[in-house]
Amino acid sequence: MMSSFIHLNKLLDAKELTVNNIKANLKINPIAAYLLYSAWLNQYGDKNLKQIDLRYKRATKGPWEVKDTNDGVYIYSEKNMIIAELNEYFRDYASFIARSRTDLPNARLIQFILQLQYSAIQEKQRLPHPLVDVSKHIEHFQTFYNVEPKKMFINNSRQAGVAGVYVHDNNKELFIAEVYRKKDADFILYALHDMLSVLEKLVLLQKQLTNLIRQAE
Numbered sequence: 433m434m435s436s437f438i439h440l441n442k443l444l445d446a447k448e449l450t451v452n453n454i455k456a457n458l459k460i461n462p463i464a465a466y467l468l469y470s471a472w473l474n475q476y477g478d479k480n481l482k483q484i485d486l487r488y489k490r491a492t493k494g495p496w497e498v499k500d501t502n503d504g505v506y507i508y509s510e511k512n513m514i515i516a517e518l519n520e521y522f523r524d525y526a527s528f529i530a531r532s533r534t535d536l537p538n539a540r541l542i543q544f545i546l547q548l549q550y551s552a553i554q555e556k557q558r559l560p561h562p563l564v565d566v567s568k569h570i571e572h573f574q575t576f577y578n579v580e581p582k583k584m585f586i587n588n589s590r591q592a593g594v595a596g597v598y599v600h601d602n603n604k605e606l607f608i609a610e611v612y613r614k615k616d617a618d619f620i621l622y623a624l625h626d627m628l629s630v631l632e633k634l635v636l637l638q639k640q641l642t643n644l645i646r647q648a649e
Contacts, residue, residue: 440458440545440548440549440564441564443458443541443545444541444542444545444564444566445457446541447534447537447541448538448540448541449469449537449541450469451465451469452465454468454469472544472548473485480629481540481629481630484622484626484629484630487615487619487622487626488533488536488537488619488626490615490618490619491533491613491615491616491619492509492513492615493509493510494509494533494534495533495534496508496509496510496515496529496530496531496533496534497509497510497530498527498530500523504517504518504520505517505520505523506518507529507530507609514612515611515612515613515616516529516597516609516610516611516620517609517610518608518609519606519607519608519609522606522608525608528627529620531576532624532627533623535573535576535577535627536623536626536627536630539573539630539631539634540630542569542570542634543634543637545564545566546566546637546638546641547637549564549641550640553641553644553645553648554644563645566634566638567638570631570634570638573627573631573634574631574635577624577627577631579624596609596610597609597610597611597617597620597621
């Protein structure tokens, strides 16, 4: 198994943690990949993290893109399908929502890589050097998501098949977006909270790994 650690950089390029990505990039058989993935989820995927994974996996596949047109602000899927139409007042918020569709699975993958390296050092296994450095990824997330998430909620009564996403602001209910799939609305509702939750765990894990490496030297 340890020989597979040399392929962690390739796994990082996969952008998302799946059994197939683990198998292909760590060069291990399907059963080993499934067991590794399952063991990691069971040990390090608390209830909140499992809900986060479920939300982005159910949502329309990323990447999502923001398009600012004369008719309004829209979020589109990779296949040019409209995900949501946004209130122009929340134009800047759209970029956080769209980017999080790609960044959330990427952040969970980075968490997996950090935890894998941490566990290996903790068990006094020898790793190839240098270890996979994900600090730039974490710094990028910290810079981009330096925003206070708003408390949003969904109103399904706007019209058939459309979920209205709203936010409470100064005791008023402000409309954010019309979302055309309920599962995408669920993702959008929690997107920033989920991203910041995973980022908090990444920062803590990175500090723990750094301290462990210093102790091992």
